[in-house]
Each structure stands twice: as structure tokens, then as C-alpha cells.
Amino acid sequence: LCEVDELDRSVPQDTSARRNIVSALRFLAGSIHADLKMMWESPFSRLKELED
Secondary structure: OHHHHHHHHHHHHHHHHHHHHHHHHHHHHHHHHHHHHHHHHHHHHHHHHHHO
């Protein structure tokens, strides 16, 4: 019975920790995506400037 109580207590902590990790990963993925988008667009914008 004691083991079951300990497991029940640890589950909510695990889920909140997982949510924190997931949100942190999403934030990182979003910022990396934005950086990549800027890096991808900047060479083309420079090419357009050269054409003008």
C-alpha cells in the first residue's frame, strides 16, 4: 500500500515536469525556426538588393 501511495504522489510531479520540458522544447523549436527563417530569407533579400 505504501508503494502505491508513493507512485500516486510522483505521477503528478512527473506530468508537470514533462509539461515544462515540452513547453521548453516548443519554445526552443519556435526560436530556432524563427532564426532559420531569418537566415533563409536574408540571403535572398540581399540578392534582391543587388539586382536593384
